[in-house]
Amino acid sequence: MFFSIDSSNGVPIYEQLVRQVKFAVADGVLSTGQMIPSVRQLAQQLAINPNTIARAYGQLQTELVVEPLRGRGLVVRKDALNRCLKARNQLLAQRLKAAIEECSQAGLTRSEITTMFEAQLAGID
Amino acid sequence: MFFSIDSSNGVPIYEQLVRQVKFAVADGVLSTGQMIPSVRQLAQQLAINPNTIARAYGQLQTELVVEPLRGRGLVVRKDALNRCLKARNQLLAQRLKAAIEECSQAGLTRSEITTMFEAQLAGID
Amino acid sequence: MFFSIDSSNGVPIYEQLVRQVKFAVADGVLSTGQMIPSVRQLAQQLAINPNTIARAYGQLQTELVVEPLRGRGLVVRKDALNRCLKARNQLLAQRLKAAIEECSQAGLTRSEITTMFEAQLAGID
Amino acid sequence: MFFSIDSSNGVPIYEQLVRQVKFAVADGVLSTGQMIPSVRQLAQQLAINPNTIARAYGQLQTELVVEPLRGRGLVVRKDALNRCLKARNQLLAQRLKAAIEECSQAGLTRSEITTMFEAQLAGID
DNA sequence: GTGGTCTAGACCACC
DNA sequence: GTGGTCTAGACCACC
Numbered sequence: 001m002f003f004s005i006d007s008s009n010g011v012p013i014y015e016q017l018v019r020q021v022k023f024a025v026a027d028g029v030l031s032t033g034q035m036i037p038s039v040r041q042l043a044q045q046l047a048i049n050p051n052t053i054a055r056a057y058g059q060l061q062t063e064l065v066v067e068p069l070r071g072r073g074l075v076v077r078k079d080a081l082n083r084c085l086k087a088r089n090q091l092l093a094q095r096l097k098a099a100i101e102e103c104s105q106a107g108l109t110r111s112e113i114t115t116m117f118e119a120q121l122a123g124i125d
Numbered sequence: 126m127f128f129s130i131d132s133s134n135g136v137p138i139y140e141q142l143v144r145q146v147k148f149a150v151a152d153g154v155l156s157t158g159q160m161i162p163s164v165r166q167l168a169q170q171l172a173i174n175p176n177t178i179a180r181a182y183g184q185l186q187t188e189l190v191v192e193p194l195r196g197r198g199l200v201v202r203k204d205a206l207n208r209c210l211k212a213r214n215q216l217l218a219q220r221l222k223a224a225i226e227e228c229s230q231a232g233l234t235r236s237e238i239t240t241m242f243e244a245q246l247a248g249i250d
Numbered sequence: 251m252f253f254s255i256d257s258s259n260g261v262p263i264y265e266q267l268v269r270q271v272k273f274a275v276a277d278g279v280l281s282t283g284q285m286i287p288s289v290r291q292l293a294q295q296l297a298i299n300p301n302t303i304a305r306a307y308g309q310l311q312t313e314l315v316v317e318p319l320r321g322r323g324l325v326v327r328k329d330a331l332n333r334c335l336k337a338r339n340q341l342l343a344q345r346l347k348a349a350i351e352e353c354s355q356a357g358l359t360r361s362e363i364t365t366m367f368e369a370q371l372a373g374i375d
Numbered sequence: 376m377f378f379s380i381d382s383s384n385g386v387p388i389y390e391q392l393v394r395q396v397k398f399a400v401a402d403g404v405l406s407t408g409q410m411i412p413s414v415r416q417l418a419q420q421l422a423i424n425p426n427t428i429a430r431a432y433g434q435l436q437t438e439l440v441v442e443p444l445r446g447r448g449l450v451v452r453k454d455a456l457n458r459c460l461k462a463r464n465q466l467l468a469q470r471l472k473a474a475i476e477e478c479s480q481a482g483l484t485r486s487e488i489t490t491m492f493e494a495q496l497a498g499i500d
Numbered sequence: 501g502t503g504g505t506c507t508a509g510a511c512c513a514c515c
Numbered sequence: 516g517t518g519g520t521c522t523a524g525a526c527c528a529c530c
Contacts, residue, residue, distance in 0.1 A: 007319055007320050008317045008318060008319065008320075012320070012513075012514060012515095013320060013514080013515080014514085014515090023231050023232075026231070026232075027231075027232050048515085049321075049514095049515050051514095051515065052514080052515060055514095055515090088231055089241075092224075092227060092228045092231060092233070092241065093241055093244070093245055095223075095224040095227055095228075096224045096225075096228070096241055096242055096245045097245040097248065097249075098220075098224070099217075099220040099221045099223070099224040100221075100242075100245050100246055100249055101249060102217060102220055103217045103220075103221070104249050104250065106148055106151075106152075106213055106217060107148075107152050108217070110246060110249075113246065114246065116214075116217065116218055116221055117221055117225075117242055119218070120218055120221045120222040120225050121225055121235060121238065121239065123222065124222075124225055124226060124229050124235075125229065137519080137520060137521090138520085138521080139520085139521095163501085163502065163503080164502080164503060164504095165501090165502085165503095173521090173522090174521060174522045174523070175503095175522095175523095176505095176521075176522070176523085176524095177520085177521065177522080179503070179504065179505090180520090180521095182503075182504095183503090183504075186503095192383045193383060193502085193503065193504095194382055194383065194502085194530095195382050195383075195387070195388060195502080195503090195528095195529060195530065196501075196502050196503080196528085196529045196530030197501090197502060197503095197529095197530070198501095198502055198503075199502090199503075262504080262505060262506090263505085263506080264505085264506095273481055273482075276481075277481075277482050288516085288517065288518085289517080289518060289519095290516090290517085290518095298506090298507090299506060299507045299508070300507095300508095300518095301506075301507070301508085301509095301520095302505085302506065302507080304518070304519065304520090305505090305506095307518075307519095308518090308519075311518095318517085318518065318519095319515095319517085320513095320514060320515065320517080320518090321513085321514045321515030321516075321517050321518080322514095322515070322516090322517060322518095323516095323517055323518075324517090324518075338481060339491075342474075342477060342478050342481060342483070342491065343491055343494070343495055345473075345474040345477055345478075346474045346475075346478070346491055346492055346495045347495040347498070347499075348470075348474070349467075349470040349471045349473070349474040350471075350492070350495050350496055350499055351499060352467060352470055353467045353470075353471070354499050354500065356398050356401070356402075356463055356467060357398075357401075357402050358467070360496060360499075363496065364496065366464075366467065366468055366471055367471055367475075367492055369468070370468055370471045370472040370475050371475055371485060371488065371489065373472065374472075374475055374476060374479050374485075375479065387528075387529065387530095388529080388530080389529085389530090423530085424529095424530050426529095426530065427529080427530060430529095430530090
């Protein structure tokens with residue numbers, strides 16, 4: 001399990017964690033029935049306050065991504081994959097949409113936006 | 126002069142103002158030598174504390190977008206247009222880039238990202 | 251950490267703070283990764299309103315001198331030293347330049363300016 | 376009589392005027408008994424509020440540089456030259472001293488300051 | 501009238 | 516605990 005948090009980019013740590021778990025499920029890196037690291041273990045590994053991990057895990061439970069296995073820990077729910085795929089795509093589509101809307105409201109035309117998009121896409125890894 | 130602030134989107138009011146002034150200059154809505162609304166006037170019009178306006182105006186000065194006419198008010202600097210155009214494009218390009226990077230890191234291929242982009246672009250006004 | 255503010259010299263307190271932090275980094279008194287005093291602590295120590303400290307700290311962030319460790323405090327960025335050295339030298343050079351220009355515009359010759367400079371330099375501590 | 380004011384450099388206009396009159400006297404451009412422009416005339420010429428001119432002229436009177444000629448206007452006092460020469464040199468020396476002190480307090484050695492000074496002096500017109 | 505600074509105090513998210 | 520934002524209101528120099 002790889003988690004990487006960036007504590008100086010403004011995105012709350014617990015959100016980064018929630019997101020990374022969801023994306024891991026969507027990518028098949030984490031699959032149904034698999035356990036996620038314990039709060040303490042992950043807190044130690046990332047040198048992060050356990051409260052922060054707990055907050056992320058709480059959210060993953062309420063979003064029905066993981067469920068507790070009594071006394072054992074948290075496992076990925078059997079119905080989590082679809083949910084995570086959908087969540088991932090919605091999230092990404094929405095980010096793109098927000099960026100596009102900003103361009104549009106700033107007065108850029110569709111073709112200017114497309115040009116800008118292609119330039120940026122070309123610059124990715 | 127149109128300014129609209131959305132106090133429920135998490136973006137600080139003073140940042141929204143800074144951005145709107147820059148974009149107005151970039152769009153030619155505000156041009157060199159033109160005065161921007163006084164702190165008190167804008168505060169009243171937007172029902173916002175004058176301090177918040179002052180903070181935005183201070184930032185616009187340090188970013189060399191406006192300059193004071195002592196005791197008269199703030200005017201758009203003669204060299205502000207290029208600065209604002211550049212600032213606007215950088216900001217928008219960077220937003221697109223961030224969105225693209227997210228998609229990429231989530232495992233989408235270039236063509237998947239492009240498809241998603243086109244779908245979202247089509248949905249704009 | 252020594253900060254001393256002079257509230258009777260016309261220079262805004264927050265600017266004095268920004269400058270002192272930058273100079274401390276340039277001098278190696280503050281180094282990469284080191285935390286700067288918390289807003290509340292410094293406010294109490296200097297008997298100054300926390301808002302004023304926060305304003306200075308905000309500026310230090312936008313000038314990329316410090317960065318937040320979420321919920322922990324502000325630390326000196328790893329790339330801050332060069333920035334601060336440059337900022338310090340620019341600032342000092344510019345002060346000297348301004349003084350020299352005033353002399354020049356007042357009609358003093360180069361050698362008169364140099365004489366005056368040497369007289370003043372001799373009088374320093 | 377040449378006066379040039381820069382309303383966007385932070386130095387109060389009335390101070391710029393006071394200074395320019397003093398320096399003109401020190402340089403011999405204005406000499407004893409000569410009249411300075413009337414408030415209204417100068418206000419119009421510089422497109423400045425007459426109050427601002429009046430404030431500068433008031434200060435020049437209290438500093439014994441000019442005196443009123445009943446019903447005629449303000450003339451340079453016969454004892455103004457020495458006063459203005461001394462004022463000019465004090466002012467310039469003090470500016471240099473302040474700049475030097477800043478360098479010194481920032482940790483620069485005498486020779487570093489001298490080097491910086493010479494670099495800046497070389498760059499003057 | 502103009503903008504700039506500061507205090508006082510509240511509230512927020514985050515850790 | 517941490518910093519960030521905002522309101523409310525005072526005071527200032529300047530024009």
